[in-house]
Amino acid sequence: MRNKKGQHFLLSSESRTLSLKEIFKMSDKQAFETFKKFRWKDTDGIPVCPHCGLVDHHWLLASKQFRCKSCKKKFSVTSGTIFAHRKLPLQDYLGAIAIMTNGAKGYSMIQLSKDLNVQYKTAFVLAHKIREALMVHRDESQMNGKIEIDATYIGGKIKPENHKDDRIDRRLVENKNGKERVIISIRQRSNHRRKGALRTLTFMAKTENQVDVRAIVERFISRQSVIHADESNAYDLLHAKYRVKRVNHSLNYVDLKTNTSINQAESYFSRLKRAYYGQHHHFGINYLAYYANEMAYREDFRKVDNKSICYDILFKALNSPVSPELCGYWQGNHRK
Ligand SMILES: [Zn+2]
Structure with missing residues (x-):
């Protein structure tokens, strides 16, 4: 079978x-x-x-x-x-x-x-x-079809000081501890509506940036694909070679006019964050890519029986x- x-x-x-x-x-x-x-x-x-x-x-x-x-x-x-x-x-x-x-x-x-x-x-x-x-066994063949791409920041949390006056702006680069990383995920959607995503690939980078995004997309997504992305400028360069549909999250999560969303990518990040906060509390940088891939495997095999x-x-x-x-x-x- x-x-x-x-x-x-x-x-x-x-x-x-x-x-x-x-x-x-x-x-x-x-x-x-x-x-x-x-x-x-x-x-x-x-x-x-x-x-x-x-x-x-x-x-x-x-x-x-x-x-x-x-x-x-x-x-x-x-x-x-x-x-x-x-x-x-x-x-x-x-x-x-x-x-x-x-x-x-x-x-x-x-x-x-x-x-x-x-x-x-x-x-x-x-x-x-x-x-x-x-x-070792993840399927790295090129994705084809409707592909969602998104990124999320993980780790590098700095505990705020007790006194209000001692607290720093933790969003500023100079106040970060260098342990923050970004996980970029690409997910190929099923052709059937409501069936969710078929396959997920995840990558670790230091930031959500144009160079890494372009390298990942050109290696793992076929030219005939349609890419769905949010308004981040990390995805701007993709328009040169791909058909890219954007959704502006400050306006809506699903752009009904163009039928654009990255909800599948968000759904994967939701599972990754639950693992982070609920189970592990910490992902060592050396192993972050492995944790991310493990959660991608769980998403992709969600409908397969446990045996x-x-x-x-x-x-x-x-x-x-x-x-x-x-x-x-x-x-x-x-x-x-
Ligand atoms: Zn032998």
Whole structure:
């Protein structure tokens, strides 16, 4: 069965929910077989040696590792993937995916650490590995059709001083702390009215500016598209090469005369802000692009059942390479 988004992991008779109860009741063998199925999906779960590429059943060792029948090297179901060097049982990784999937407005890592009964740093790395897998696999093909573009500022909040006289104008550039960033989102609308957006791409920049906007649009939006944008001058240059419709938010949110709005882009930002205020309270700049993409994934998959999403994420995680960013993160092996 293949649905619109291309997930095709479920048979029509199968339940659409993957509950935590079901995951944590899985025997080690069942979890192992599930991981094999999604790691080596093209070969229907038959292991492929990551060293020499031989497809075979290979020798299964007592440690649940395989020994290649050709090159004799050992590998596991997570070797060479983002879950390599894992310490937890497989059920915990699938559990983490399901817990994060069910948090419609994101899921904080402190909560995840409590749910899984692991240290905060373990949950932090695990959640970021899942976000990284979503980023590695995001569809960056060009959008075509009606595209909405907008931007929102995130982070860099400065706490106001207690006394009124000590307070500064936090809107001025010289009073900012340099931690503020902007997320630019482009969303392709469905051709059907009321069906919302089909696909979302998000980008991080320092400001909502013409240079970055033009670079993003020229790379990710086809020339035949119609772009909807607000009155910000960041979008002015686009008129040279694209058909651009503008809506002036000081007058209305939907310009009924020209049928222009960026409500889909706003809807995505609303979800991103809810995750920011309600779950995480802070997005580290190094990971902001990943959080933004995670929320874009949630928006785009909003109509897909949770079981298909869990398996989609598991597939992506098991088909993403070892993360140089997160490997040994807590040993100090990360970008400053
Ligand atoms: Zn081999």
